[in-house]
Amino acid sequence: MSELRLVVFDVDGTLVDSQAHILAAMDRAFATMGRPAPRRGEVLAIVGLSLPVAMARLAPDLGAGAGDLVAAYKEAFAALRLDGAGVALSPLYLGARDCLAALSADPWTLLGIATGKSRRGLSHLVELHGFDGVFQTMQTADGHPSKPHPAMLEACLSETGVEKARAVIVGDTTYDIEMGRAAGLRTIGVSWGYHAADALRAVGADLVVDDFAALPSAIDLVLQAS
Numbered sequence: 001m002s003e004l005r006l007v008v009f010d011v012d013g014t015l016v017d018s019q020a021h022i023l024a025a026m027d028r029a030f031a032t033m034g035r036p037a038p039r040r041g042e043v044l045a046i047v048g049l050s051l052p053v054a055m056a057r058l059a060p061d062l063g064a065g066a067g068d069l070v071a072a073y074k075e076a077f078a079a080l081r082l083d084g085a086g087v088a089l090s091p092l093y094l095g096a097r098d099c100l101a102a103l104s105a106d107p108w109t110l111l112g113i114a115t116g117k118s119r120r121g122l123s124h125l126v127e128l129h130g131f132d133g134v135f136q137t138m139q140t141a142d143g144h145p146s147k148p149h150p151a152m153l154e155a156c157l158s159e160t161g162v163e164k165a166r167a168v169i170v171g172d173t174t175y176d177i178e179m180g181r182a183a184g185l186r187t188i189g190v191s192w193g194y195h196a197a198d199a200l201r202a203v204g205a206d207l208v209v210d211d212f213a214a215l216p217s218a219i220d221l222v223l224q225a226s
Contacts, residue, residue: 095212
């Protein structure tokens with residue numbers, strides 16, 4: 001009999017191209033604080049980290065004042081969401097929906113999420129893209145240390161009862177790969193996100209794929225090898 005397996009996805013840069021939303025919110029947040037906005041590359045480099053950790057890296061001189069920057073970012077992000085741009089600001093990557101549907105159709109495959117987003121932000125995206133019921137476990141920054149700490153993946157395993165040898169994390173950043181390795185999971189990097197493919201390989205990604213069409217077979221391969 002087949003064993004259950006778990007495929008955990010990062011969100012920003014993996015399933016959803018939310019950089020327009022993130023960059024716009026970051027510009028507003030820094031303007032509110034009277035500071036120049038960080039460059040695009042600097043912002044994309046911290047996507048995936050929990051906000052307090054991300055802001056401390058972008059504005060290390062602020063110290064405890066980085067909390068005000070976090071609050072300003074949250075307010076700006078929510079305001080942009082309420083503007084109604086929705087899918088235009090955070091579209092799914094090409095092939096994401098079909099891939100998730102194919103994986104969900106396998107009764108032995110469970111799907112999860114591990115994201116640096118807040119629970120409110122993730123709930124908005126799930127509703128926006130019609131993903132209610134698709135994911136059996138969803139972990140956010142609200143209840144866990146920032147990536148690459150393995151807590152989110154450990155919670156995914158605990159909630160689903162899947163053994164770590166039968167689980168894989170799919171993500172676009174080095175934080176995702178490092179988190180997966182720290183938790184003892186197999187790791188698949190995606191080349192279309194916010195960190196370079198070579199960086200993902202350098203921190204130990206088992207495989208890196210270039211499109212969603214290649215992902216199901218990559219998952220089969222890394223889990224068969226474990």
